[in-house]
Amino acid sequence: MSCPNTLDCPQLYDPLADGRLPVRGDKPDATLLADLDLPDHEGVVLVPPSLLQEVREVLTLDELGEFVAKYHTGDLFRLETLPFYNAASDEDDFRRYLRGDPAPSAQAKRPWLDRIRADAAAGRAWRRVHAITHPLSDYVRYECEWGYVPNTAAGEQVRITELTSALAQVGDFFVLDGEHVVRSRYDSDCRFARAEVIHPDSAASLVALAELLWNQATEFAVWWEAHPSYHRDTQTV
Numbered sequence: 001m002s003c004p005n006t007l008d009c010p011q012l013y014d015p016l017a018d019g020r021l022p023v024r025g026d027k028p029d030a031t032l033l034a035d036l037d038l039p040d041h042e043g044v045v046l047v048p049p050s051l052l053q054e055v056r057e058v059l060t061l062d063e064l065g066e067f068v069a070k071y072h073t074g075d076l077f078r079l080e081t082l083p084f085y086n087a088a089s090d091e092d093d094f095r096r097y098l099r100g101d102p103a104p105s106a107q108a109k110r111p112w113l114d115r116i117r118a119d120a121a122a123g124r125a126w127r128r129v130h131a132i133t134h135p136l137s138d139y140v141r142y143e144c145e146w147g148y149v150p151n152t153a154a155g156e157q158v159r160i161t162e163l164t165s166a167l168a169q170v171g172d173f174f175v176l177d178g179e180h181v182v183r184s185r186y187d188s189d190c191r192f193a194r195a196e197v198i199h200p201d202s203a204a205s206l207v208a209l210a211e212l213l214w215n216q217a218t219e220f221a222v223w224w225e226a227h228p229s230y231h232r233d234t235q236t237v
Contacts, residue, residue: 120155
């Protein structure tokens with residue numbers, strides 16, 4: 001956020017296979033290196049404190065679910081920016097969608113839809129903005145037709161916006177009760193890698209972005225009705 005061109009800033013990169021985090025920063029001068037007296041196999045870069053303050057805690061997928069359950073007492077906002085999510089829970093349904101099979105039965109989706117209904121009745125909002133590109137990927141069409149259509153009928157609030165390069169750089173994140181911010185990180189195969197709980201001092205800009213996106217995005221039902229070419233019954237399967 002403190003780097004105007006977003007290109008040559010200090011950064012934390014995705015972890016290596018062994019979990020270590022590559023860090024990019026300015027080179028230290030020789031005097032500092034001499035004072036630190038490092039072993040030969042180690043090096044140093046200089047980064048602003050805010051870079052390391054941004055991530056307060058790293059969560060697994062199960063821990064993310066627990067975090068959401070704990071802090072979602074009134075409102076949950078989610079931004080989705082990817083054209084595909086490689087989730088084990090979707091594999092069978094997605095294949096069936098591509099084959100042209102009938103939609104999942106109401107019984108199969110009932111536990112999740114019941115949760116949405118119960119939360120809506122209790123005043124716990126579920127809000128989602130999906131930033132999309134045209135033409136839609138097969139997966140996003142599947143999300144719309146077999147996910148968003150029944151979910152919105154049950155009480156989830158979904159809106160659609162166009163994906164920009166700036167949004168793609170921001171990536172996916174959650175805001176819980178307008179306060180707790182969690183980034184979702186995915187690997188090169190679009191599988192969930194980890195969630196990062198953002199330090200409160202760094203969260204305000206994402207909270208503000210969430211509300212800006214929500215106010216500018218189009219309600220899903222309106223957007224879906226305006227794009228019948230993406231409905232499965234108009235596709236060749």
